[in-house]
Amino acid sequence: MMKKEKCESLEQVRENIDQIDQQLIDLIATRQFYVDQAVRFKRTKEDAQSPERVQQVIDKVRQKAFEVGTDPDLVESIYREMIQHFIQRELKEIRP
Numbered sequence: 001m002m003k004k005e006k007c008e009s010l011e012q013v014r015e016n017i018d019q020i021d022q023q024l025i026d027l028i029a030t031r032q033f034y035v036d037q038a039v040r041f042k043r044t045k046e047d048a049q050s051p052e053r054v055q056q057v058i059d060k061v062r063q064k065a066f067e068v069g070t071d072p073d074l075v076e077s078i079y080r081e082m083i084q085h086f087i088q089r090e091l092k093e094i095r096p
Contacts, residue, residue, distance in 0.1 A: 028082070035086045039093045048090040054083055 002020070007013045042048050058076055065075035 031082075032086065032089075035090065039090045042090065042094060045091060045094060048087055048094055054080075057083065 002023075005016075007016065039048070058079060061075050061079050062072040065072040
């Protein structure tokens, strides 16, 4: 987890937010890298959509959000959007 520090100015707050945004983008790109690899092991549309796996991920991230004191509904919303995007990306690879 990133170190949190009290800021002394709005500029300092914004600098920290910009750094976090860069890290989030880097992490999303890394997650996409692994999703792109997973498609090699999926043969059907159902393999890509896998509602059971989606729910497992959602349950896990909601619990982690709760544990660190952030809004589980926000985290779920972000993850559902990201997962849906990745599923659509996979489906393009699986379709003949």
